[in-house]
Structures are given as structure tokens and as C-alpha cells.
Amino acid sequence: MSVPHIDDIAIDRLLSLSSIYGAVNEALKDWGNGNAANTIRVRASAKGQMASAMAAVAPPYSGGKVYATKDGVFTFLNVLFDDQGNLLCTLDGDVLTRLRTPVLCQIAIEKFAPENANKGAIIGAGRQGRLHLEMLIDSVKTLKSIKIYDPRKEAAQALVDIAQSRGVTAEIAATPSDAIKGAQVVVTLTPATEPLFEADAVNEEALICAVGSTKYDKCELPPKLMARAVSVVCDDVEGSKIECGDLIRAEDEGFFRWEDAIEFKDVCADKVRTPRANNSIVVFETQGLALQDVAAAGVAWEKFKKEISS
Ligand SMILES: NC(=O)c1ccc[n+]([C@@H]2O[C@H](COP(=O)([O-])OP(=O)(O)OC[C@H]3O[C@@H](n4cnc5c(N)ncnc54)[C@H](O)[C@@H]3O)[C@@H](O)[C@H]2O)c1
Structure with missing residues (x-):
């Protein structure tokens, strides 16, 4: 058969x-x-x-x-x-x-995003972009505005058009730093190999969902950001040590220790409690799981x- x-x-x-x-x-x-x-x-x-x-x-x-x-x-x-x-x-x-990746971010957003988050940002408007945008609009009920950055303006504009058609104020950002200014929920979806913005550009209460740093030599987030975060949550420490470029670099530069990493499965199973990003930054790193x-x-x-x- x-x-x-x-x-x-x-x-x-x-x-x-x-x-x-x-x-x-x-x-x-x-x-x-x-x-x-x-x-x-x-x-x-x-x-x-x-x-x-x-x-x-x-x-x-x-x-x-x-x-x-x-x-x-x-x-x-x-x-x-x-x-x-x-x-x-x-x-x-x-x-x-394209579907299972934003769903993981959705679960993280439900657990870690600041209450009443109304400003969002997406950096990277490629294949993963549209469904992450739809997910953000569906899951962050208080979302009022979103900024999109992609070096390909037409790709960013396509996401802006979708957001506006769904009643969310949206605009193209000139730079990644401009995109995240004041944002309380940020999703990074790029193959970048250097940090997209400076650590101090991140809002004091923000959840950053970093999706793109799927290999040791990729890097979306500034290493210093990990030191500003109240929690750094990852798929799993064993895999992240091999392929999460953001955390590997942050550890190398002394801004992060693996023993402080929280595994998302433990949060999902209620074994570990982590605060929302209400008064502090939460970083959620995912490389994708079978x-x-x-x-x-x-x-x-x-x-x-x-x-x-x-
Ligand atoms: N964590 C996961 O489960 C998971 C799943 C799928 C993809 N990914 C990763 O997420 C990233 C995005 O995936 P995709 O399929 O949308 O890729 P893609 O190639 O379709 O899109 C990437 C987008 O990022 C933009 N970009 C490239 N360099 C940039 C930079 N320095 N700053 C800002 N934007 C930049 C590109 O113009 C493009 O629009 C990739 O690194 C991919 O490996 C992760």
C-alpha cells in the first residue's frame, strides 16, 4: 500500500x-x-x-x-x-x-507579554512574517499599533497593509531600532548575523520573541540585552547551546549564564513560574522543535x- x-x-x-x-x-x-x-x-x-x-x-x-x-x-x-x-x-x-512557529510564539506571548500590551513590532517580513503578524493581532487583544521593519520595503509594506486591513494602525519603520521603540511585544524573524538593535533601545517592559537565530553563527539580539532581562526562556538548553547564536554569543561575552536559562517546556508544565514582562524584559528564544x-x-x-x- x-x-x-x-x-x-x-x-x-x-x-x-x-x-x-x-x-x-x-x-x-x-x-x-x-x-x-x-x-x-x-x-x-x-x-x-x-x-x-x-x-x-x-x-x-x-x-x-x-x-x-x-x-x-x-x-x-x-x-x-x-x-x-x-x-x-x-x-x-x-x-x-510557517504555522507551528507563530503558534509557539503565541503560547509564549500568552505567558510572558506585558498585560495590556498595545504596541508591537516585527523585524523581518519574509516567509514567517505574515502568520506571525496574524498571530500577534489575534492573540494580543489590546494591540493598537505595530511597526514593521525589513530591508525589503515592499515586504514590510505587504505586512503593513494586512495589519491595517485588520484594524491595527501600522507603519514601516526606518530601522530596527525605530521599529522596537516603545514596543511591548517584539518578534524578530531574520537570518541576521549581527544584532539588529542596541540593548538600550528595548523598552523597559517588553517581551522579545527571537525566532531567527537558528544557528551558532546567527545573531539577532544584542548580548547585553540578556543581562537586562528578568528571564531568558529557550526551547531547551541542550539544543540552544549548540544552535542559539544569540545566547551563545551572550554567554561568550559574559552577559548570560546557561544555568539561568529557563526551558519553555517547564513553564508550560507549570514547573517554573516566570513573571510577565510588566516591569522588565523577557527574552524568548526559539530555534524550532520537532x-x-x-x-x-x-x-x-x-x-x-x-x-x-x-
Ligand atoms: N525558530 C523557528 O522555529 C524558525 C522557523 C522558521 C524559520 N526560522 C528562521 O527565522 C528566520 C526567518 O525565516 P523566514 O523563513 O521568514 O526567512 P525569509 O528569508 O523568508 O525572510 C527573512 C526576512 O528577513 C529580512 N532580513 C534579512 N536580513 C535582515 C536584517 N539584517 N535585518 C532585518 N531584516 C533582515 C529579509 O529581507 C527577509 O524579508 C530565518 O533565520 C529562519 O532560519 C526559525
């Missing part, structure tokens, strides 16, 4: 931010309680080619993601198994990644089965 493959077009039709939220949230709680598992990402590279892999158990599913990266282009393949180890399906990963992929792929599989059986 051939194994079904769920492509990006189908995933786009079947899933939304809200439809995967519950599964991702539960998977994080399960992980924090020792009932789910996640590996760190491993990468192989030679002759200008790179392949990466990561796996997770998010009951009742297990699976993972393998992908190739070439010239900044990612080609993802997800695999999903049931709780007996039977192969259920394979899935494209582009749309899945757990998110498997949880979201499980929802896609359930919806796909329903669709073909009706």
Missing part, C-alpha cells in the same frame, strides 16, 4: 493557527511532564550541501523532520507514525513550519483522514 503524502497545498487548506494551537500546547506540557520527547537537531554538511534532522514523540504520534538547505532555501519532509510505530504519512514542511512539527502533523493527518473519508 502506498503511503499518503500531504502536500503544502493540502496543509494550507486543512490547518490554521488556531487548529494546531491545542496540539502544540499539549505537546509542550507533555514534554515538560516527561510524557513526550524531543531530540536536538543534527546537521550534516559537505560540498555546499546541508541536511538536517530532528525527531519527537508527541503522543499519540511520533515522527520528525528531515530537510535540505541550499542557498537559504529549505526543502522539508515530515514523517508521522502512530503509537504502534506504523507509518501514517509523509508531509511537506513549508506550510507546517515536537511542534509532530504535533501539527498529527492534526493535519486527522483532518486529511476526515476529508478523504467524507
Whole structure:
């Protein structure tokens, strides 16, 4: 019997931010309680080619993601198994990644954003931009205005247009520092290799969700910012030590200690309490987890089965 493959077009039709939220949230709680598992990402590279892999158990599913990266282009393949180890399906990963990443930030925003946050900022208006914007508008109910920065003005303008169509005042920022001025929720979505702004440009009460620093040599946040933060929350310390360029650099420069890092799964499982960014800065660093992929792929599989059986 051939194994079904769920492509990006189908995933786009079947899933939304809200439809995967519950599964991702539960998977994080399960992980924090020792009932789910996640590996760190491993990468192989030679002759200008790179392949990466990561796996997770998010009951009742297990699976993972393998992908190739070439010239900044990612080609993802997800695999999903049931709780007996039977192969259920394979899935494209582009749309899945676009969806599961903002959902993780949404969960962080719900836990750490200052109450009544009304100013937001997005730096980086590429593939991850649109759904992070939609997520911000949906989840920060008090949001009134947002600034967008991207060196590609047309990409920033596209997000400004979406925000305005959703009733949020939006404008293009001239620089990343201009974008974050006064912002209480900031999302960085860039492949930057140098900090996007100075540490003292960050508002005193701000949650920074840093999404782009997915390799040791990438860096979006100024190292000094970690010393200003009341909490630095990461996906997991083991993986972050290998691939979170922001934290690796901050530790190297003496502004951060790994023993102070808080793992998000422990917050999700109510094992650790962290204050909201009401009077201080909270940094949330994510490089992406197979757990998110498997949880979201499980929802896609359930919806796909329903669709073909009706
Ligand atoms: N944490 C996760 O789970 C996760 C998931 C997907 C992507 N990512 C990472 O997030 C980043 C963005 O992903 P994407 O798919 O949107 O990438 P993309 O290439 O589609 O978009 C990146 C955007 O950043 C802009 N940019 C580049 N350099 C910049 C700089 N120095 N300052 C400001 N803007 C800059 C580009 O113009 C582009 O619009 C990448 O680094 C990617 O690896 C992380």
C-alpha cells in the first residue's frame, strides 16, 4: 500500500493557527511532564550541501523532520507514525513550519507579554512574517499599533497593509531600532548575523520573541540585552547551546549564564513560574522543535483522514 503524502497545498487548506494551537500546547506540557520527547537537531554538511534532522514523540504520534538547505532555501519532509510505530504519512514542511512557529510564539506571548500590551513590532517580513503578524493581532487583544521593519520595503509594506486591513494602525519603520521603540511585544524573524538593535533601545517592559537565530553563527539580539532581562526562556538548553547564536554569543561575552536559562517546556508544565514582562524584559528564544512539527502533523493527518473519508 502506498503511503499518503500531504502536500503544502493540502496543509494550507486543512490547518490554521488556531487548529494546531491545542496540539502544540499539549505537546509542550507533555514534554515538560516527561510524557513526550524531543531530540536536538543534527546537521550534516559537505560540498555546499546541508541536511538536517530532528525527531519527537508527541503522543499519540511520533515522527520528525528531515530537510535540505541550499542557498537559504529549505526543502522539508515530515514523517508521522502512530503509537504502534506504523507509518501514517509523509508531509511537506513549508506550510507546517510557517504555522507551528507563530503558534509557539503565541503560547509564549500568552505567558510572558506585558498585560495590556498595545504596541508591537516585527523585524523581518519574509516567509514567517505574515502568520506571525496574524498571530500577534489575534492573540494580543489590546494591540493598537505595530511597526514593521525589513530591508525589503515592499515586504514590510505587504505586512503593513494586512495589519491595517485588520484594524491595527501600522507603519514601516526606518530601522530596527525605530521599529522596537516603545514596543511591548517584539518578534524578530531574520537570518541576521549581527544584532539588529542596541540593548538600550528595548523598552523597559517588553517581551522579545527571537525566532531567527537558528544557528551558532546567527545573531539577532544584542548580548547585553540578556543581562537586562528578568528571564531568558529557550526551547531547551541542550539544543540552544549548540544552535542559539544569540545566547551563545551572550554567554561568550559574559552577559548570560546557561544555568539561568529557563526551558519553555517547564513553564508550560507549570514547573517554573516566570513573571510577565510588566516591569522588565523577557527574552524568548526559539530555534524550532520537532515536537511542534509532530504535533501539527498529527492534526493535519486527522483532518486529511476526515476529508478523504467524507
Ligand atoms: N525558530 C523557528 O522555529 C524558525 C522557523 C522558521 C524559520 N526560522 C528562521 O527565522 C528566520 C526567518 O525565516 P523566514 O523563513 O521568514 O526567512 P525569509 O528569508 O523568508 O525572510 C527573512 C526576512 O528577513 C529580512 N532580513 C534579512 N536580513 C535582515 C536584517 N539584517 N535585518 C532585518 N531584516 C533582515 C529579509 O529581507 C527577509 O524579508 C530565518 O533565520 C529562519 O532560519 C526559525
